[in-house]
Each structure stands twice: as structure tokens, then as C-alpha cells.
Amino acid sequence: MKNIKITSLMLICLLTLSSAPIIFANSASAVTGAVNFLPNNFQSGTDTNHEIDLSTDTSYYITCMLIARYRYNIRELTDATVYDYDNFLAWAQTYSDEIIVFSKGHRGVPYLSANPPNSNHYSLLDHYGNNVVDTTNIYQKTSSKNVFTFIWHCETALKYPGNGIPPYDTWGYYSMPYCWTHNANMQQYGTSGSQVYLGWNNNVPGNNYPQPRGGSPQYEYEYESSAHYWYAHVSYLFWDYLCQGYTTRQALDRVAVQIHGSGSTFTSTQLMNWLIVYGNQNLGLP
Numbered sequence: 038m039k040n041i042k043i044t045s046l047m048l049i050c051l052l053t054l055s056s057a058p059i060i061f062a063n064s065a066s067a068v069t070g071a072v073n074f075l076p077n078n079f080q081s082g083t084d085t086n087h088e089i090d091l092s093t094d095t096s097y098y099i100t101c102m103l104i105a106r107y108r109y110n111i112r113e114l115t116d117a118t119v120y121d122y123d124n125f126l127a128w129a130q131t132y133s134d135e136i137i138v139f140s141k142g143h144r145g146v147p148y149l150s151a152n153p154p155n156s157n158h159y160s161l162l163d164h165y166g167n168n169v170v171d172t173t174n175i176y177q178k179t180s181s182k183n184v185f186t187f188i189w190h191c192e193t194a195l196k197y198p199g200n201g202i203p204p205y206d207t208w209g210y211y212s213m214p215y216c217w218t219h220n221a222n223m224q225q226y227g228t229s230g231s232q233v234y235l236g237w238n239n240n241v242p243g244n245n246y247p248q249p250r251g252g253s254p255q256y257e258y259e260y261e262s263s264a265h266y267w268y269a270h271v272s273y274l275f276w277d278y279l280c281q282g283y284t285t286r287q288a289l290d291r292v293a294v295q296i297h298g299s300g301s302t303f304t305s306t307q308l309m310n311w312l313i314v315y316g317n318q319n320l321g322l323p
Contacts, residue, residue, distance in 0.1 A: 069323050070110040070133030071103045072125050074117045074140035078162045083143070085257040092141060092256050095269045099139065102280040106322070116164040119174060126178035135323040136182045138217065141189040141272070144252070148208055157204070157211040161190050172209030176216040184323050186217045186234045189272065191252025193236030194313035199223055214315045223315040230317040233285050242307035260307075266296050271308070279322050286318040 075096040077089050093115055100113040110133060114121045117140075129136045140161060147168040148155035160168035161175075169175065196212040198204055203221045204212045214234045215221055223230060237253040254260070256269035274295055278288035289303035289312075296306075303309060 067134035067323065068110065068132065069107050069135045069137065070129045071107060071112070071137035071139075072129055073100050073103065073111075073113045074122065074125075074138070074142075074161075075113070075115045076117045076140075076142040076162060076164045077115055078143055078164055078166055080143055084255055088255050088257050091267070091269050095256060095273050096141065098273060099276045102276055103137070106280045118163045118165065119167050119169050122161070122163070122169045122174055123178055126175070130178065130180060130182060133182065135184045136179075137185045137322060138183060139187045139189070139276070141253075141256075144190040144192055151208075155206065155208060157196055157206050158208055159192060159196070159211075159213055161188070171211055171213055171216040175213070176210045176219070179217055179219065181219050181232070183217055183219075184232050185320075186232075188213055188217065188234075188236045189253050191237060192239060193253070194238045194315070195236075197223075197315065199225065199315065218316070220316070226314050226318055227316055228319050231320070232316045233318065233320050234315040235285070236313055236315075237311060238313055240311045242311065261296050264296055270296070282321065284319050284321040285314060288321065289314075289318075 073096055075092055077092060079089055096113060096115060100111060104111045112125055112128070114125060126138075129138075143162045145160040145162050145166075145168045146156055146158070147160045147170050148158050158171050160170045163169055193213040196204060197214040198212075199214075199222065201222050203210060204215055210216055213236055214223060218232050218234055220230070220232050223232065223234060239252065241252075254268040256267060256272065258268050260266045260268050260271055271292060274292045275288050278291045279285070283291060286303065289308070290301075293301040293303050293306050
């Protein structure tokens with residue numbers, strides 16, 4: 038049965054984080070909404086045995102942190118389907134002035150078998166392996182209200198020119214960065230603008246990462262062996278710092294310090310040039 042945690046999750050999270058620092062309080066007058074999608078589509082040979090459980094637990098804690106910061110207008114959807122993406126992205130557009138989205142899972146190439154084949158477009162795979170397509174399910178349900186977007190799916194930083202011209206072909210608009218933000222002017226690791234988008238390319242570090250073909254790291258894959266960190270820790274810590282009020286760049290740098298030690302920065306880690314930030318990295322959550 039689908040797990041949509043709203044009221045009960047809010048109560049549990051507030052009790053869990055009752056000792057959270059005051060910095061979590063949100064003083065902005067705009068209505069902020071956040072949606073945390075977790076399709077939990079298992080890909081044999083890519084996902085490890087405990088990937089779903091670890092992803093679900095991490096997703097829960099990220100939602101807790103968002104609720105501690107914003108209190109209301111937060112939705113978590115595990116085992117998310119195409120319907121859930123359509124429905125809750127539309128909900129966020131209706132009831133929010135500024136929108137935060139996090140999604141963790143796998144990607145598809147929906148028109149690769151078309152005649153002629155098209156590899157411009159990507160999709161997010163829902164719980165059943167169906168496509169949440171960039172040009173239809175995402176672009177048509179989003180707007181410039183989507184100010185902070187992190188898509189932890191494979192290759193979701195690709196195909197974005199960032200030259201002021203919206204990427205478009207016979208199937209419609211494409212590239213995850215553009216379709217989520219409707220912004221064709223974001224710069225990679227930029228320092229200006231009002232939106233932030235994070236996604237992954239194929240610059241996989243040359244260590245023992247077990248999926249050399251590229252894409253986003255699975256949560257149970259080891260990130261730093263001597264300190265016993267997984268990529269789930271990277272995700273959790275990043276959102277923890279964001280929800281405390283740090284900017285995107287500051288949060289990434291603090292993750293680096295916590296895992297690698299004093300003096301470390303994001304640019305000195307294996308994530309640099311793999312985890313891509315488009316837009317204003319000096320912005321954090323609204």
C-alpha cells in the first residue's frame with residue numbers, strides 16, 4: 038500500500054526534532070511547499086539488497102527535517118507513481134509560492150525506441166517502471182516557482198545548454214534542469230539567479246564505485262571507506278545543513294568537512310564534476 042505520510046509524520050517528526058535549533062524556523066512570508074518523491078523502483082544488478090529500506094529510512098528523515106523547518110505544506114511519497122508526480126506537482130503549484138522538490142530513484146529514456154530514435158529526453162522511473170517524462174509529466178506541472186530542485190536520478194544534469202535558449206525538439210521541451218525550472222539561463226556552479234537545480238552526470242569517480250557506466254550513486258554504495266560513510270549519508274547530511282539555513286555551496290562544503298575532515302571542500306571531493314549544481318549555488322532553501 039502506498040505510503041503517504043502527512044499528519045502523522047508531522048507529529049512524529051516534530052516530537053523527534055523537538056530539540057532542533059531555532060534556526061530551523063522559517064520567517065519568510067511566501068508560502069513554501071516541499072515534495073519528497075521516492076519511487077522505490079528496484080533495479081536488479083544496480084541496486085543492492087538493502088537499497089529500498091535504506092532509501093525509505095533516509096527519505097523519512099529528510100522529510101522530518103523539512104517539516105521542522107516549514108511545519109506545513111510538506112508531502113512525502115514513497116513508492117511514488119506517475120499519478121503521484123502529476124498530482125502532487127500540480128498540488129504544489131496551486132498551494133505554494135515557492136516549491137522544493139527532492140526525488141531519488143532511476144531514470145529512463147522514453148523515446149529511445151521511437152522512429153526515429155530520440156535520446157534528448159529523460160524520464161524518472163516510477164515505482165512500477167513507468168516513465169515520468171520531462172516534457173509532459175514534469176514541464177507541464179512545474180514553473181519558475183520551483184526554486185530548489187534536487188533530482189537524485191541518473192543523468193539528470195545532462196542535455197542542458199544553459200545558453201538562454203530553451204532546449205526543444207519535435208517531442209517538446211527537454212533536459213531535466215530546464216523542465217523542472219523553466220529557466221534556460223542557469224549556469225553550472227553559478228553565483229547569480231533565483232533558482233537552484235542539482236542533478237548528476239556521468240563523471241563517475243575512478244574508485245570502486247560499482248556502476249562504471251555512470252549516473253547517480255545508490256545510497257548503499259560506499260562513499261568513504263575509512264570513515265564508513267555511504268552515499269545515503271551524503272544525502273542526509275546535505276539536507277540537514279540546508280534545513281539549518283546554509284546555502285547550497287555551504288551545505289556541500291560542510292558535508293565535505295564532516296566526511297573528509299577539516300579543510301575539505303566540495304571542490305576537493307569525488308562529487309565535484311559529478312554532482313552538478315545549476316543556478317545560484319549561493320542560494321539555499323527559500
